[in-house]
Structures are given as structure tokens and as C-alpha cells.
Amino acid sequence: MELIKIAATMKDVAEYAGLSIATVSKYINGIKVKEENKKRIDEAIKALDFRVNEIARGLKTKKTTTVGVLIPSLENIFSTTIVSKVESILLKYGYSTIICDYRQNRELENEKFDFLINKQVDGIILVPYGINESKIIEALKEDIPVILIDRSIRGVDCDIVLADNLNAAYNAVEILITKGHRRIGIICGPQDIYTAQERLKGYIRIHEDYELEIDENLIKYGDYEIQSGITLMNEFLDQKNPPSAVFITNYEMTLGAIMALNSRNIKIPDEISIIGFDNIQLANVVKPKLSIVVQPMQQIGEFAANLLIKRMKGDDSGFPAMVRLKTEILEGESVAVINSYI
Amino acid sequence: MELIKIAATMKDVAEYAGLSIATVSKYINGIKVKEENKKRIDEAIKALDFRVNEIARGLKTKKTTTVGVLIPSLENIFSTTIVSKVESILLKYGYSTIICDYRQNRELENEKFDFLINKQVDGIILVPYGINESKIIEALKEDIPVILIDRSIRGVDCDIVLADNLNAAYNAVEILITKGHRRIGIICGPQDIYTAQERLKGYIRIHEDYELEIDENLIKYGDYEIQSGITLMNEFLDQKNPPSAVFITNYEMTLGAIMALNSRNIKIPDEISIIGFDNIQLANVVKPKLSIVVQPMQQIGEFAANLLIKRMKGDDSGFPAMVRLKTEILEGESVAVINSYI
DNA sequence: AACTCCACGTTAATCGTTTCACTTTTTATT
DNA sequence: AATAAAAAGTGAAACGATTAACGTGGAGTT
Numbered sequence: 001m002e003l004i005k006i007a008a009t010m011k012d013v014a015e016y017a018g019l020s021i022a023t024v025s026k027y028i029n030g031i032k033v034k035e036e037n038k039k040r041i042d043e044a045i046k047a048l049d050f051r052v053n054e055i056a057r058g059l060k061t062k063k064t065t066t067v068g069v070l071i072p073s074l075e076n077i078f079s080t081t082i083v084s085k086v087e088s089i090l091l092k093y094g095y096s097t098i099i100c101d102y103r104q105n106r107e108l109e110n111e112k113f114d115f116l117i118n119k120q121v122d123g124i125i126l127v128p129y130g131i132n133e134s135k136i137i138e139a140l141k142e143d144i145p146v147i148l149i150d151r152s153i154r155g156v157d158c159d160i161v162l163a164d165n166l167n168a169a170y171n172a173v174e175i176l177i178t179k180g181h182r183r184i185g186i187i188c189g190p191q192d193i194y195t196a197q198e199r200l201k202g203y204i205r206i207h208e209d210y211e212l213e214i215d216e217n218l219i220k221y222g223d224y225e226i227q228s229g230i231t232l233m234n235e236f237l238d239q240k241n242p243p244s245a246v247f248i249t250n251y252e253m254t255l256g257a258i259m260a261l262n263s264r265n266i267k268i269p270d271e272i273s274i275i276g277f278d279n280i281q282l283a284n285v286v287k288p289k290l291s292i293v294v295q296p297m298q299q300i301g302e303f304a305a306n307l308l309i310k311r312m313k314g315d316d317s318g319f320p321a322m323v324r325l326k327t328e329i330l331e332g333e334s335v336a337v338i339n340s341y342i
Numbered sequence: 343m344e345l346i347k348i349a350a351t352m353k354d355v356a357e358y359a360g361l362s363i364a365t366v367s368k369y370i371n372g373i374k375v376k377e378e379n380k381k382r383i384d385e386a387i388k389a390l391d392f393r394v395n396e397i398a399r400g401l402k403t404k405k406t407t408t409v410g411v412l413i414p415s416l417e418n419i420f421s422t423t424i425v426s427k428v429e430s431i432l433l434k435y436g437y438s439t440i441i442c443d444y445r446q447n448r449e450l451e452n453e454k455f456d457f458l459i460n461k462q463v464d465g466i467i468l469v470p471y472g473i474n475e476s477k478i479i480e481a482l483k484e485d486i487p488v489i490l491i492d493r494s495i496r497g498v499d500c501d502i503v504l505a506d507n508l509n510a511a512y513n514a515v516e517i518l519i520t521k522g523h524r525r526i527g528i529i530c531g532p533q534d535i536y537t538a539q540e541r542l543k544g545y546i547r548i549h550e551d552y553e554l555e556i557d558e559n560l561i562k563y564g565d566y567e568i569q570s571g572i573t574l575m576n577e578f579l580d581q582k583n584p585p586s587a588v589f590i591t592n593y594e595m596t597l598g599a600i601m602a603l604n605s606r607n608i609k610i611p612d613e614i615s616i617i618g619f620d621n622i623q624l625a626n627v628v629k630p631k632l633s634i635v636v637q638p639m640q641q642i643g644e645f646a647a648n649l650l651i652k653r654m655k656g657d658d659s660g661f662p663a664m665v666r667l668k669t670e671i672l673e674g675e676s677v678a679v680i681n682s683y684i
Numbered sequence: 685a686a687c688t689c690c691a692c693g694t695t696a697a698t699c700g701t702t703t704c705a706c707t708t709t710t711t712a713t714t
Numbered sequence: 715a716a717t718a719a720a721a722a723g724t725g726a727a728a729c730g731a732t733t734a735a736c737g738t739g740g741a742g743t744t
Binding site: 351367368398402 | 699700701702703
């Protein structure tokens with residue numbers, strides 16, 4: 001005969017210990033209680049295998065100790081690395097993390113944001129794409145802190161943590177320039193995405209600083225997916241005057257670009273130089289080793305999580321915070337030194 | 343003056359509509375209500391921007407419409423692909439997904455399992471590693487369905503969804519054999535992991551079926567991490583009589599193995615043939631294109647999610663279910679044809 | 685001994701739903 | 715029109731915690 005064991009409540013504990021529910025509750029919530037009673041309660045808790053019912057608690061306190069993380073995709077290293085870090089930090093504070101993936105789809109992004117709000121999360125970390133800014137404003141107004149990652153949203157005062165994308169691109173392209181490249185292609189992300197704009201700005205600025213002309217034919221816009229990388233790299237290769245080097249501004253498109261080169265049997269860096277983005281593992285497994293821009297993803301996650309904790313504690317100092325973290329360049333062997341200009 | 347808008351409750355709706363709370367509740371839960379009242383309630387809901395408080399509901403119903411997913415790592419394609427699929431299916435049914443990552447750490451795995459139970463999830467999907475089986479039994483007894491993925495646990499009757507690892511390995515090694523390889527190395531996972539055992543069994547069985555001897559020196563055990571792949575591949579290469587082909591049984595070790603080969607400048611497949619595991623993107627970006635075993639990760643996620651839904655609805659038919667899905671082999675150019683045996 | 689404090693306890697209301705056990709209204713039947 | 719049966723609506727008690735507001739007993743003071 002299986003008896004389904006029914007979970008003990010605080011009432012049971014109180015009875016077992018011969019005290020009132022209120023006393024037990026207080027003890028559990030860290031309020032002082034007589035030594036003697038402390039013992040009795042502990043004993044009762046152990047004997048009954050009591051655990052507070054978070055739901056009931058949540059109903060009273062209007063807190064769920066749950067936060068939502070909304071990202072473009074679970075199949076993308078940038079997002080998952082951040083999520084992984086965020087989750088581990090939040091867990092330390094007793095929060096659980098609901099992760100939602102919106103598949104690069106604006107509509108889904110909006111829906112899932114609502115879903116999280118509906119689930120009454122205590123806070124949200126969002127890597128935004130096309131969210132309706134009013135939703136964020138609304139959330140903030142309802143006292144649900146939101147931390148943006150990677151992309152700011154026009155017209156919304158909101159904490160944000162991101163990489164210094166402009167300088168990431170600036171530095172990457174500078175490497176190409178100092179190695180002698182003059183016709184440098186860039187495969188950008190969508191024009192309406194902040195991060196993508198910043199990366200392009202970096203490309204443009206370094207050209208200005210070196211007084212190099214910008215050839216519009218060397219700027220191509222993709223959608224951050226593998227296929228874009230393939231298509232756009234092929235377009236470059238088919239140009240009458242192709243670039244000697246290409247800077248690709250995210251991981252998936254870097255993958256695609258390499259696939260395109262491989263399938264045409266083009267040697268890196270002999271025939272074309274490459275700087276990619278974001279995935280150290282990829283960089284090491286490709287031959288020759290790829291030079292890539294590495295975002296401090298762990299750090300981004302760390303800052304975001306800690307900032308969120310702070311906001312959820314009600315500390316609004318420095319709002320809205322903008323944390324901009326430095327990127328790094330990992331040099332491989334995918335960039336050739338050429339002398340055309342000497 | 344900012345007025346923080348306080349969410350409307352069912353009571354408010356009832357008052358606005360001039361009905362009782364009970365009626366409103368019933369309507370919301372799909373019980374028939376007079377057409378006229380339907381309208382009034384809808385109107386009230388809209389006017390007050392009412393949304394049910396899931397917490398309060400959960401307190402009464404003892405359901406959270408939340409499920410937990412516990413995986414070894416968020417930085418591993420196998421897990422994230424599954425999670426992504428699971429999440430999207432569950433969401434359709436109104437469930438949210440709490441994702442926990444235990445970093446290949448048994449202790450953390452046990453802790454996070456408890457955490458999920460404590461959060462009162464309605465069900466759990468688990469890719470187990472070293473969990474204490476009593477925890478699962480306990481959960482099942484408390485009527486929280488658990489679906490295992492990829493690895494069964496001795497002594498526990500539990501639904502499980504996995505790939506046919508034995509035949510995956512069998513088929514992969516068979517390809518090597520039919521192409522003339524006779525000294526075939528295998529880089530296995532940890533000996534205490536079910537999946538790893540199965541893959542090794544496949545390797546052994548195909549050898550038996552072709553009446554080939556098994557050389558213990560050709561079997562190496564790793565821990566499913568990149569470094570293992572590097573180390574073990576190097577060990578193979580340093581043997582007096584190295585294998586002509588190596589089958590590597592997970593993604594991370596495949597990465598490592600390729601890094602080892604690259605750093606020693608060994609040509610694939612001219613000097614050694616390779617069959618790897620699990621990552622299609624990787625397979626395409628490496629040169630030459632890698633031959634790999636592909637698990638039907640999406641399908642695994644799909645089956646697991648649907649089975650969980652079924653269990654949560656209280657349908658225990660066919661318990662414990664074992665769903666074993668076929669793998670596929672994606673042939674690249676990393677396997678050489680040799681004629682030693684002709 | 686009377687009085688004030690202080691530390692610790694307790695009572696009871698409350699959070700926003702669901703649902704049981706009725707009551708009232710509507711419809712169908714004769 | 716009367717009545718039974720079916721349908722729709724209601725009041726109030728849960729669910730399991732937190733927390734004001736208040737109660738109590740004993741040490742300290744005079």
C-alpha cells in the first residue's frame with residue numbers, strides 16, 4: 001500500500017514543537033527566537049521533513065524568487081555562456097531562472113516577455129532584438145527590474161551591460177590595416193540592431209583614423225545566421241575587385257563564411273584573410289587557427305546578474321547603469337601580412 | 343506623481359461585472375456561463391487589465407505550471423538543442439521551464455534536483471550523470487513525473503528517451519571497417535556513464551561480427567571534455583602501432599582530437615581517419631568535412647516534452663516508457679579508403 | 685511591592701484563487 | 715400553470731504562508 005506522503009506545513013511544525021505558527025515563521029525568516037524554541041523547531045522540521053511552501057510564501061510576499069532570462073537563441077554561444085553564468089550567480093541567492101528563447105523572432109520575443117511578466121518573475125534579463133519598448137517601461141513601472149544585455153533600446157532608461165562593440169571592431173580592423181590590408185570587407189549584422197551598428201561604426205572610424213577611403217562594396221549586411229555568412233562571403237569572392245581581408249561580425253556568420261571558403265577551396269590566409277567573432281573553440285579547431293574577437297561573455301553575465309540582484313533588493317543607485325566591457329582579440333593565423341603599400 | 347498601478351484581482355473583476363467571484367473563476371477556467379455574463383466578464387477583464395495570479399492559483403491547485411530541466415551543461419550542443427525544443431513545446435501548453443545546469447558535477451546535480459523539487463515544479467526532465475537514484479524514486483512517489491534523457495539509471499523505473507547509442511557506434515565503426523581499417527581506436531566517455539558504455543558495446547559488437555580482434559590499446563576512456571580529446575588523441579599518435587582510424591564518441595572530445603591533430607600537423611584523412619560526434623556545424627567547418635554521428639536531438643527533446651506533458655496530465659499508460667531513437671551518420675571526407683586487406 | 689521595560693509569543697487578518705455545497709433561475713414537461 | 719429537472723450563480727471555507735497589533739512573564743529599578 002503506497003501512501004503518498006503529504007508535505008508537512010508550518011502548522012504541523014508548530015504543533016509538533018508546541019508553538020504558534022507565527023513563531024515558527026519568524027524563526028524560519030531569521031527573527032530571534034529563544035534558544036530552547038529554536039531547538040524544538042529544528043527538531044520538528046527535521047522530524048516532519050518540512051520545507052516552506054514557496055508558493056504560499058510568494059502569495060503573501062508578492063515575490064517569486066524567480067527571474068526570467070530572455071535570449072534570442074539557445075543555440076548560440078554568446079547567449080548560453082551568459083545564461084550559464086547568470087543562472088549560477090542567481091542560484092546562490094536562491095533565485096531560479098526561467099529561460100526563454102525567442103528564436104530571433106520579434107513577435108515571440110514580445111510574447112515571451114509577457115509570459116515572464118505573467119509568471120510574476122522578480123526581475124528580467126533581456127538580450128533584446130525588437131521588443132516593444134513600452135513593455136519594458138511598463139515592467140519598470142510595475143517595479144520589476146529589467147537588465148538589458150548587448151543592445152540598448154532607444155527611448156528607454158534601463159540598466160544595460162554590453163561589450164564595447166565599437167572598439168572591438170575598431171581594433172580588429174586595425175590589425176588588418178597594420179598588416180597591410182587596404183581592401184577590407186565587413187560582414188555586418190542587421191542594420192536595425194544596435195550592436196551591429198556599433199561594430200560598423202568601429203570599422204568606419206578606423207578607416208577615418210587611417211585616412212582610408214571606404215568602399216561601399218566592401219560593406220555587407222547579414223542577419224547573423226550561418227546562411228548569411230555563406231552568401232555574403234560568396235558575394236565578396238565574386239566581386240571584380242574582392243577584398244584581401246574580411247572581418248565577420250558574429251559567430252554564426254563566421255561559420256558560414258568559412259564554409260563558403262572551404263567549399264571553394266580557398267586558402268586562409270594565403271588567398272584571403274579573416275577575422276571572426278566569438279567562439280574560441282571554433283577558432284582553435286579550424287585550420288589555420290582563426291583570429292577572432294572575443295567578448296567577455298562570462299563577465300557580461302556576471303555584471304548583469306549582480307546588477308539585477310541589486311535592483312531586486314531595491315537599490316536603485318546609479319540607475320540607469322551602463323556597463324561597457326572591453327573585448328579581446330585572440331590572434332590566430334588567419335591574417336596574412338601583405339606589403340602592397342610598402 | 344507616479345502611481346504604481348496595483349494589479350486587478352478577480353474580486354475587482356467580479357465587482358465590475360456585478361457577479362460573484364466564483365462565477366468569474368469558473369468562466370476563466372472554462373466552465374459554462376451565460377452568454378450575457380460572459381460578455382460582462384470579458385469587458386471587466388479588459389477594462390481592469392486583469393490577469394490571473396498564477397501564484398494564488400498555484401496555492402490552491404498545488405500546481406505551478408512550471409517544469410524543471412536539469413542538464414550537465416549549457417555550453418554543450420546536445421543539451422541546449424534538447425532544451426530549446428523542450429522549452430518551445432512546453433510553452434505551448436502554458437508551462438514555463440526552469441533550466442538548471444550542473445556543470446558535470448554530481449554534487450551540484452543533486453543540489454539542483456532538490457532545488458527544483460523545492461520550487462515545486464510539476465515535472466522534471468533530467469539528463470542524469472551521478473544523481474542519487476533515491477531522489478528520483480522520491481520524486482516519482484510524490485507524484486512529480488521525471489523523464490530521463492540519454493542515460494538510464496540502474497534500479498529506477500523511470501521513463502527515458504535516448505538515442506540508440508549502441509547502434510550509432512556500431513554503424514560508425516562499421517563504416518571504418520568497410521573502408522579497410524583494421525586498427526580502429528575509440529575514445530570513449532567515462533566508464534560509469536551508461537551512454538558511454540553503450541557506445542563502447544557497439545564498437546565491440548561490430549568487431550565481433552566481423553571477427554576482428556580487439557586490441558585493448560585501442561580503447562581509451564576520457565571524460566567528455568575537450569582536454570580529454572587532446573590528450574587521448576596524442577596518446578594514440580604516440581603509440582608504436584597507432585590506429586589508422588579513430589572514432590570519438592562525443593562532441594567536445596572530437597573538438598579536442600582535432601586540435602591535437604592540427605597542432606601536430608597531421609592530415610585528415612591521409613594520415614589518420616576520423617569519425618566524430620554530434621555537431622553538424624563543426625563537421626562542415628572543419629577541413630576536410632568531418633564524418634560524424636548525429637543524434638536526433640530535436641526529436642529527443644520532442645519526445646521527452648510530450649511524454650512529460652502526458653505524465654503531468656496523469657496518464658501513466660506504458661510506464662516506464664523507453665524511447666530509443668535512431669541516429670544518423672553524416673559522411674564527410676575524413677575517412678580514407680585503404681586496401682590493406684584486399 | 686509596584687512599576688516600567690524588554691524580549692519573545694500569540695492571535696487573527698490577509699494574499700488571490702479554487703471549489704464544495706448550496707440556492708436561485710431557467711427550461712422542459714405535462 | 716404547476717412542477718421537476720437542468721443550468722447557472724453564490725457564499726464561504728480552504729490553500730500555507732507572513733505580519734500587524736497586541737499579550738505575557740520576568741528582570742531591573744526604586
